[in-house]
Amino acid sequence: MRKVYAFQAFNYSLLFYILFFFFSVSFKIIFTSSSKAPWANLNSKNKSMAESSRFDHDLVLAHKFPETTYIYTERDAAVYALGVGACGRNAIDSDELKYVYHEDGQQFVQVLPTFSALFSLGSLTNGSIDLPGLQYDPRLLLHGQQYIQIYKPFPSSASVINKVSLAGLHDKGKAAILELETKSYEKESGELLCMNRSTIFLRGAGGFSNSSHPYSYSNYPKNQAPALKIPKSQPFAVFEDCTQPSQALLYRLSGDYNPLHSDPMIAEVAGFSRPILHGLCSLGFAVRAIIKCICRGDANTIKTISGRFLLHVYPGETLITEMWLEGLRVIYQTKVKERNQAVLSGFVDLHHLTSSL
Numbered sequence: 304m305r306k307v308y309a310f311q312a313f314n315y316s317l318l319f320y321i322l323f324f325f326f327s328v329s330f331k332i333i334f335t336s337s338s339k340a341p342w343a344n345l346n347s348k349n350k351s352m353a354e355s356s357r358f359d360h361d362l363v364l365a366h367k368f369p370e371t372t373y374i375y376t377e378r379d380a381a382v383y384a385l386g387v388g389a390c391g392r393n394a395i396d397s398d399e400l401k402y403v404y405h406e407d408g409q410q411f412v413q414v415l416p417t418f419s420a421l422f423s424l425g426s427l428t429n430g431s432i433d434l435p436g437l438q439y440d441p442r443l444l445l446h447g448q449q450y451i452q453i454y455k456p457f458p459s460s461a462s463v464i465n466k467v468s469l470a471g472l473h474d475k476g477k478a479a480i481l482e483l484e485t486k487s488y489e490k491e492s493g494e495l496l497c498m499n500r501s502t503i504f505l506r507g508a509g510g511f512s513n514s515s516h517p518y519s520y521s522n523y524p525k526n527q528a529p530a531l532k533i534p535k536s537q538p539f540a541v542f543e544d545c546t547q548p549s550q551a552l553l554y555r556l557s558g559d560y561n562p563l564h565s566d567p568m569i570a571e572v573a574g575f576s577r578p579i580l581h582g583l584c585s586l587g588f589a590v591r592a593i594i595k596c597i598c599r600g601d602a603n604t605i606k607t608i609s610g611r612f613l614l615h616v617y618p619g620e621t622l623i624t625e626m627w628l629e630g631l632r633v634i635y636q637t638k639v640k641e642r643n644q645a646v647l648s649g650f651v652d653l654h655h656l657t658s659s660l
């Protein structure tokens with residue numbers, strides 16, 4: 304009799320496991336298909352780029368961007384500072400500890416000027432842009448350039464209102480370039496804090512206009528573009544810094560969740576051997592080097608920041624930033640030491656030089 308019960312109990316538990324397995328697999332299929340990231344729909348790695356991208360430039364240009372709000376606290380400012388390597392080599396570095404800790408309380412921490420690039424993140428969905436008239440493969444999107452004008456130092460916490468507009472759209476044949484301008488106002492005072500212009504390089508999305516007269520629109524002065532000549536002379540200062548293998552995983556916590564920086568499979572489809580570093584993280588490292596070597600730790604001397612991302616950076620690589628001083632302009636170039644390749648270049652304009660220079 305006991306054997307019969309044992310046999311029945313065994314059958315019931317077998318049935319339970321079969322049902323559990325069946326439901327969990329079906330649930331997983333339903334769940335994953337309904338929560339797909341935009342790039343997950345494009346499942347063919349070899350899908351022709353032209354096939355997956357279509358552009359209607361008039362529709363893109365006519366788009367009115369909604370206002371976005373970005374709220375940050377002292378904690379966000381500190382997590383960002385750690386994400387761009389502040390105190391990464393020396394936890395008591397007197398030039399950098401002020402971005403993560405203040406003896407009188409966290410409300411006194413200072414905010415790095417490159418933090419402002421995060422204000423425009425509201426225009427992106429998982430690090431990708433979604434506009435009517437713009438159809439492209441989001442896995443092939445790269446950050447091309449960033450231009451930042453700073454009008455006043457940022458408070459340690461704030462609510463920021465962003466007004467976004469299209470600043471440029473270009474057909475480069477193999478790629479389309481989209482430029483978004485974000486003016487950020489402090490909600491409480493209504494004061495303009497900064498302006499960010501982000502250049503987004505959409506690989507494979509070009510060729511939407513007549514190739515003998517490619518479409519090109521921009522509404523800002525040419526001298527704000529970061530393409531410039533790197534001097535042949537010896538640099539005024541050189542700063543070497545290590546990124547950590549986990550750098551992109553830490554940096555993404557500041558709000559750019561594009562899986563290109565965390566997911567090995569997405570990185571491979573995008574053409575990289577592993578996830579790459581966010582361009583704005585590399586820019587944060589380079590500007591920190593300039594604050595340290597040229598501004599002598601005083602970030603408030605920075606007026607304008609401009610950078611072009613020349614090549615990807617893999618987390619864990621060593622960044623060497625070379626700086627040349629031309630009046631109140633710092634021209635800089637950042638190289639990856641391990642590959643001896645330039646990955647970023649641009650300029651930083653200062654209000655004044657520190658007296659100790």
Ligand SMILES: CCC/C=C/C(=O)SCCNC(=O)CCNC(=O)[C@H](O)C(C)(C)COP(=O)([O-])OP(=O)([O-])OC[C@H]1O[C@@H](n2cnc3c(N)ncnc32)[C@H](O)[C@@H]1OP(=O)([O-])[O-]
Pocket residue numbers: 427430431444445446447448475480501502503504561579580581582583611612613614615616
């Ligand atoms: C946004 C938020 C999401 C964030 C994502 C990331 O962080 S991704 C990680 C961070 N980002 C990265 O890791 C990206 C690193 N950068 C790269 O991989 C490459 O530079 C590239 C693929 C962007 C372009 O290379 P290529 O060989 O295909 O280009 P080419 O030399 O043949 O020039 C073609 C045309 O494009 C122009 N142009 C060129 N470069 C740029 C630029 N950066 N910028 C703007 N424009 C640029 C150039 O002037 C030329 O026009 P022209 O003069 O003929 O009218």
